[in-house]
Amino acid sequence: MRRKRQRDSPPPEGKKKLKGNQHLPRPQPEDELHQWIHYYWHLGFNDKKIAEHVLDHFNKQEYGLSAKTVQRIRKELNLLGTRQQQASFETVMPYFTELRRLYPNMGARAMVTVLRQEYNLKVPEKLLNDLFNHIEPDKVKQRKYKRFKRRRFWSAGIMDVLTMDQHDKHQRFGIRYHLGFDPFPGRIAWFRVWWSNRNPKITAKYFLDSCREREGVPLVTQSDPGSENYGPANCQTAIRHRLDPSLIKTRQHRWKNHTQNVKPEAVWSQMRRNFFPGIETALEVDVTQGLYNINNPLEKLLFRYLAIPLLQALCDTYTRRYNSSPRRSDKRKVLPQGIPDLICAKPHLFNTEDFTIKVPEDLFDEMEAKYAPPEDPALQLTPPEFQALADMAYQRLGSPVVRLENLWNVYIDMLQALRQLEETQTDEFVVVLEASDSGYDFEMELIPGLDELREGLAITPGGPCYMGGVNLEREHRLRRWEVRKEIARVMEVVMMEKTFGSMFNGQISIAKGMLFSCIL
Numbered sequence: 476m477r478r479k480r481q482r483d484s485p486p487p488e489g490k491k492k493l494k495g496n497q498h499l500p501r502p503q504p505e506d507e508l509h510q511w512i513h514y515y516w517h518l519g520f521n522d523k524k525i526a527e528h529v530l531d532h533f534n535k536q537e538y539g540l541s542a543k544t545v546q547r548i549r550k551e552l553n554l555l556g557t558r559q560q561q562a563s564f565e566t567v568m569p570y571f572t573e574l575r576r577l578y579p580n581m582g583a584r585a586m587v588t589v590l591r592q593e594y595n596l597k598v599p600e601k602l603l604n605d606l607f608n609h610i611e612p613d614k615v616k617q618r619k620y621k622r623f624k625r626r627r628f629w630s631a632g633i634m635d636v637l638t639m640d641q642h643d644k645h646q647r648f649g650i651r652y653h654l655g656f657d658p659f660p661g662r663i664a665w666f667r668v669w670w671s672n673r674n675p676k677i678t679a680k681y682f683l684d685s686c687r688e689r690e691g692v693p694l695v696t697q698s699d700p701g702s703e704n705y706g707p708a709n710c711q712t713a714i715r716h717r718l719d720p721s722l723i724k725t726r727q728h729r730w731k732n733h734t735q736n737v738k739p740e741a742v743w744s745q746m747r748r749n750f751f752p753g754i755e756t757a758l759e760v761d762v763t764q765g766l767y768n769i770n771n772p773l774e775k776l777l778f779r780y781l782a783i784p785l786l787q788a789l790c791d792t793y794t795r796r797y798n799s800s801p802r803r804s805d806k807r808k809v810l811p812q813g814i815p816d817l818i819c820a821k822p823h824l825f826n827t828e829d830f831t832i833k834v835p836e837d838l839f840d841e842m843e844a845k846y847a848p849p850e851d852p853a854l855q856l857t858p859p860e861f862q863a864l865a866d867m868a869y870q871r872l873g874s875p876v877v878r879l880e881n882l883w884n885v886y887i888d889m890l891q892a893l894r895q896l897e898e899t900q901t902d903e904f905v906v907v908l909e910a911s912d913s914g915y916d917f918e919m920e921l922i923p924g925l926d927e928l929r930e931g932l933a934i935t936p937g938g939p940c941y942m943g944g945v946n947l948e949r950e951h952r953l954r955r956w957e958v959r960k961e962i963a964r965v966m967e968v969v970m971m972e973k974t975f976g977s978m979f980n981g982q983i984s985i986a987k988g989m990l991f992s993c994i995l
Contacts, residue, residue: 481801499539502529509552512545516554517592518799518814522546531821556598564606567598571606575755577879582618583607583751588800593792628738630659630810632828633819637664638728639682639707640739641672644751648758649769649778650786651679655685657693658738658755659827662798664689664817666790670779672703673854675919679706680847680854687839691831695928700730705919710842712922714834726925754786756878764881772908773891773899776857779863781886783856785877819885846919853914860907864899868892 500507511532515525516822522542528539533868549555570590574581581589583603590596607615609879630636634657651672655664664685669677686692696711698704708728715727761767798816811818822829834951843859868889877885893899 482650492990498541501540501544502533502700507532508540509548512548513552513554516549517816519588519591522549528821549858554595555597557599560597562596562598562602564602567602567606570594570596578749579752579756580614580697580748582620584803585800589683590794592796592799594948628658628810632830633657633659634689634691634693634829634831635659636697638697638736638739639704640699640736640743641676641678641701642746643672644747645755645758647769648761649775649781650769651785652762652790653681654739654742655681656739656742657815657819659810660815660818661802661810662819663742663794666794668783668786668790670783670856671915672823674853674914674917675703675706675709676847676851676853676917677706677915680701680711680843682707682710683839683843686834687836689831691833694830694832695727695729697729697731697736699736700732702919704728705921706846708917709922710840710846712925713842713845715832716831717838718834718978722745724926726922730927746793750789754789757882759854761882764883766887772911773795773893774909775889776911777865777886777890777893780857780862781877781882785879785882851914853917857916858907858911860904861911864896865889868896 508529511529512525512706515528520528522545523705526540526542529545530538533540534861567590574586574589578585583600586603587598587600590598634637636656636659637655639653639655639684642654643737649670650668651670653665653667653672654663655666657664665681667681671677682696692711696707699708708726712727716723716932741793744871767778769778799814801812801814804812815823818825818827819829843849852857852858856862871892872885872888875881
């Protein structure tokens with residue numbers, strides 16, 4: 476007997492009956508939706524995770540997005556999956572050859588990220604491992620036997636402490652590097668190359684530019700005890716004093732020696748293996764062929780003009796890739812594990828807090844005018860007189876795109892063109908060349924009359940201290956007997972629970988809480 480079809484019942488009071496397929500419309504505008512799908516696809520997420528994360532940027536009450544919709548949009552944007560692209564040795568080999576010139580020591584995991592983010596190519600890691608084992612088994616063996624030297628580092632959250640350090644391994648070429656690093660999410664705040672890293676105005680500019688992007692400053696900054704870091708220290712301290720008068724007597728910067736500023740040193744170590752070898756190989760051509768004399772002012776300025784923008788672009792690419800890819804999972808790591816940019820953007824997903832101190836834009840402008848004025852010679856790539864002539868010579872050559880492969884060819888052609896210009900033969904231009912290093916160094920004084928932050932055993936009652944708990948190795952060693960005693964007591968309570976059941980649950984919870992606080 477056929478069942479009688481029931482009529483549609485009216486919707487409950489207070490709810491509107493949806494038309495169509497009963498689903499919310501996809502987010503609008505389309506351009507913004509496509510932008511976020513691009514972003515999360517390049518992070519390596521599947522369609523389901525892309526849909527979840529993309530909706531965080533739109534009104535979830537108004538819009539909806541399913542994994543199937545993401546899949547359809549991906550096809551429209553030509554963002555194909557691993558199976559759809561069907562990568563093979565033949566298709567990967569041209570990219571492999573190109574990347575090997577720049578990154579001779581890159582492993583399979585890193586190359587998977589590079590191919591996805593820079594070439595829109597999804598390749599299985601197993602395929603690259605098979606390719607490496609077939610082509611370069613010796614390098615695979617070398618990478619397997621790397622051992623990481625473990626260090627302890629405590630941090631309360633995002634922007635709890637911002638560390639910084641300089642790198643001078645390429646000073647023989649006249650270029651130097653500076654790094655800012657947030658240890659908690661493992662994110663590079665800045666990675667800059669310039670012709671000097673000794674001038675505190677330069678490092679202050681790096682710090683302020685990075686903090687402008689975050690729209691705030693960290694609780695504390697940290698660096699080696701060098702005068703080149705007086706600029707960031709003064710900026711950080713002045714901003715924190717302005718926003719919180721209770722800190723007026725303390726310096727909001729910590730000085731750490733070489734063995735204690737471990738996080739940026741660890742990043743430099745990674746870069747020495749993974750980033751710099753290809754660059755050094757390209758730059759060493761001048762040593763073998765005698766193309767570049769760093770003691771010649773004209774050659775030195777021309778090298779700055781060509782090499783620093785090129786190297787900065789490579790540094791920016793490395794920074795973007797580093798911040799948008801997770802580190803290898805480690806069960807012994809307590810800090811959050813994941814993609815650094817995602818940890819900073821969505822700390823609630825990692826059960827953490829963002830301690831960024833929000834700073835108004837006009838205060839940033841004030842600090843920049845005081846500690847890093849844009850018109851200062853130290854912040855200019857080359858003197859304006861040389862810049863104008865170099866631009867003229869570059870345009871006469873047809874404005875060629877400068878890469879590592881053709882850097883020295885463009886350098887030779889431009890050097891010949893500059894030497895033929897009448898303007899470079901004048902006495903005034905010679906004075907400009909001789910004064911080109913006037914901004915290499917600068918003596919900046921620290922804000923006087925401030926107490927340094929103390930931590931660990933240096934904390935005195937009523938004195939200035941910071942409770943971030945970084946590198947309290949000595950204090951932790953002195954308290955190990957307390958930890959062992961607490962562990963023994965908790966284990967005794969646990970054994971009692973196994974014997975007598977759940978009547979001691981409350982005592983066990985209290986004991987475990989005391990143990991956790993003792994270990995921290």
